[in-house]
Amino acid sequence: MPESGTGGNCVPELGVEGFFVAAPCGLSMLDSGLRYIQVNETLAHMNGAPISEHLGRTIHEVVPTFVPVVEPIMRRVLSTGTPALNVEVRLETPGHPGKWQYRIVTFFPLRASDGLSCGVGTVEVDVTARRGIEESLARTVTHEQRLEKELRRLLESTAEGIFGLDSEGHCTFINRAGAAMLGFGPPEVLSQNMHALVHHSRADGSPYPVDACPIIRALRTGEGCRVDDEVLWRRDGTSFAVEFSAHPIVEDEEIRGAVVTFINITTRQRAEAALRTLVRQQEVVAKLGLLALQSPDLDALMSESAALTRQTLGVEYCKVLELLPDGAAFLLRAGAGWKSGLVGHAVEPAGLESHGGYTLSSATPVIVDDLRRETRFRPPRLLTASGVVSGVDVILHGKEHPFGILGVYTVQHRAFTEDDIHFLQAVANVIGAAIEHRRAIESQQALSRRLADVQESVQRAIARELHDEIGQILTALRLVLQMADLQQPDDAGARLRQAQALVTDLQGRVRDLSLHLRPAVLDDLGLLPALVLHSDHFTAQTNIRIALKHTGIEARRFPPAVETAAYRIVQEALTNVARHAGVKDATVRVWADEHVVGVEIADAGVGFHPRAALAIPRSSGLVGMRERAELLGGRLSVESKPGAGTRVIAELPFEGSVTEKTGGS
């Protein structure tokens, strides 16, 4: 600065210097070559170098990091003579690389006496500290925004519906799940009265007064609530079962609003209802099982089963169909819901003529979705006349043949569930077991009766034989002997020869009688000799030739019960051949392995209808033969058709060692 410039002032020289030195902001003067002419202590400190290292040096030398920012400004100030005010610059702190320093700098031209710019003056303030506060302030704001965003995301991603209410019950926010459950877009709900919008009616459709609403009560009383037996209404007018909780938002001891969370519990309720149904169905099955055990009355059991099944499944009709012996039709044996007069009388055809017949032939439960559109079988009159739409039939299984069908029907469309069908089958199985049990008892009783009958008829035959035949011969014998005693000695010889002839006759009769009662040869010599003798005897009596073929039974003994059964079955079957077949030849095959003795009696005669023959006890020995086989755990099959001959095959299992006959050794 020119001496004259300062000397002409009234301010003491020290005073200007003092101002320069004491100023708490940086001050500097630079010549047009941007060389420092003067700097104060504050700026020297800011620049990180003593004053002495500034003077006479360019900014390039002193603060190189400053250059790119300030040089263009300084050049402009020099060339234009216009100051640049309050320019915020950022530079790397000299001596502290990487650390930023912020300054507010005012550049102004220094003018020579001619008025032209001859240098640049700067006033610089370090604002680094303030800048830091601003930045951290900015960062805090961002953090709050992030937190809010995070919260929003949480609300949006939960599956529960959540909405907020102001103190008047108007919606302040709703999450996406909540809006979706209610069938609205979130903006449609905002500021709406939520009770009026989604909670206006009860489950049965009756209006739900606001005053009774637990959410509104929460808003008014400040007491939270949890409810799981109400419904919320969707935009489309449908409703769904809901569990919700409402909790008030309290600020400064004042209720500002409430938050409500809710979930759709329709599925849960359905599962609970299904479980209750299942439990009820099990109770019914258990009850019927007990009834089957306690009551010998089949019809009572079937009626009770039908009634309980109808009630438990909530259907209009339940039927118990019995397959009739000819296999061509079912009888409505028991039922519930049918018009009076049908049970015990109505008949449904079997085969593809009915639901029951189709079920039997397909061997699985058969569901009818809509009887009017049924194509698999022809709907029987019983069903069409009763207005049936949907139904299920299951098989009433028996030990060998199915007994019939258990079915249920509705007059309105219904989709039967798997549980329904299991229940129906369980009831059917209880009935089936009871029928089998009953049949076992009946067949045992029939067997006892038949045994008594057989015993009686055998005794009658023996009595007749003894009286009519043997008794006659003995009478004759006594007469002959009396005559021999009374008459002339010459005649005695002839009388005695007569007596001998009578005795021989008597012996023959006794032998036949004994053979008929029980062939001793079966006990003494076994199955094969007994069969050979019997077939010879049979041929002699009937003129029917028998081809006896056997394998595995020569010189073998089997358990006595098996030998007896095999012998009696052959004997009985041959008797039938002689009586009914009208043939001159028959075949008997006998075979045995380590476990089973089998016999087959076959003829090519007139044949018959086996089912019919087996259904009438005492008509032939078939039932008795089958019983013999089954008593030993074996089986007997009768194959015959009218005009196509007859085959009887029996297989008799045995256990234990088979004794080889020792006689041949």
Added chain:
Amino acid sequence: MSTTIVLADDHPVVRQGLRTMLEAERDFAVIGEAADGQEAVALAIRLRPALVIVDLKMPKLDGLEVCRRIRDQLPYTRVLVLSMYANAAYATEAFRRGATGYVLKESGATTLVEAVREVQAGRRYVSPPISDMVLEAYLQKTKSGSIDPYDTLTAREREILRLAAEGRTNAEIAAQLTISLRTVETHRAHLKRKLGLRTSTDLVRYGLRWGIVPFDV
């Protein structure tokens, strides 16, 4: 030299009658009588007669067993069986056990005496109406033959064999025949056992071999 005879029958009257008939012959000597099978064997061992005449039916030991024991223990004593059974089965069994003669109780004295003489001479004797021809016919009938296992199958089993041989599963067979799966399994097990087959492949092979299933199925 007389023919020594032991009689065994549980009826004293019968023994009495037999003794009367036999002792009418001068060269026959009844040297002992037994009332049951055990006594007969013991007496024979003690007396070593040329001949024992036994009733087929006796207490303690029947006539057939007496035959076997005497054959085993007394090689020079012959046995004549008296029987009320005019059939080849008992006669065959008696001869199998060592008897030399088989005479029906209803035969007269002439037959009995003839039988004793024949047996004594070491010749087999059987009284009418049984004959060697009858015995031969009986033997033929008791001889094991072969039975085609297919003949032992029931109609149901044949049906299942046909379906199984076509490669049908049990479930398919059950559905087609409208019987339960368990029943099909039982039938299948039976027919495999009867035919001596082990696997389902065996079944198919059996079906093909015997023409139960045509090749072009």
